[in-house]
Amino acid sequence: MPERGISLGSGFMSRPSRRCSFQIAFTQQYRAALEKKKKEQQRKFFVSGKKSVSKEHSRIVIEELFQAFTINYAAEDDRIRSLWPTILEEERKLQKLSKQFQSAIVKMGQECETEQIQGMAKAKEAVLEIEILHTKRRPLTLLPNGYTEGSEPIKAVSTGKVSGLVDEVPKDEEEFKAPDVLGTDPEDDDS
Numbered sequence: 001m002p003e004r005g006i007s008l009g010s011g012f013m014s015r016p017s018r019r020c021s022f023q024i025a026f027t028q029q030y031r032a033a034l035e036k037k038k039k040e041q042q043r044k045f046f047v048s049g050k051k052s053v054s055k056e057h058s059r060i061v062i063e064e065l066f067q068a069f070t071i072n073y074a075a076e077d078d079r080i081r082s083l084w085p086t087i088l089e090e091e092r093k094l095q096k097l098s099k100q101f102q103s104a105i106v107k108m109g110q111e112c113e114t115e116q117i118q119g120m121a122k123a124k125e126a127v128l129e130i131e132i133l134h135t136k137r138r139p140l141t142l143l144p145n146g147y148t149e150g151s152e153p154i155k156a157v158s159t160g161k162v163s164g165l166v167d168e169v170p171k172d173e174e175e176f177k178a179p180d181v182l183g184t185d186p187e188d189d190d191s
Helices: 010-014 018-135
Strands: none
Touching: none
């Protein structure tokens, strides 16, 4: 039997058979499928390449942003650390001023207390002088020129002591009898 097949002779081109047209159609479809598959593979390759490039780009951008953040954070941390000595120095100054202020207040309080004690002593001395005047038996007569009979001018305003108001001041404790605090007169005392 003669072989049937495709002969590439002159008859092949001149008279295509059914088989030939089927083979041509199959070949064209096969090539189209290969082309389509190749394009699909290229598209997938490009998509995956684009994704990997995008991922890599994102990773690089994230790393750059993280490095920038780390550098900025370190710079701010250094700036904050450089402020701590200044803050500590100002805190020490504030503590020193606070201690000075407190000692000044204590000193002023002591001075005020001393002046108050001196004022109370002067008031007590004035009260005692007045009691001496009240216990004197002879009445005191003031003249218009500020003198008493037979005495010197009144010096109570300038010195803070009442002097020159009486001619005689009792020198013994027996002679001096101050009125009782409760208001009884010492002359009424029978003892």
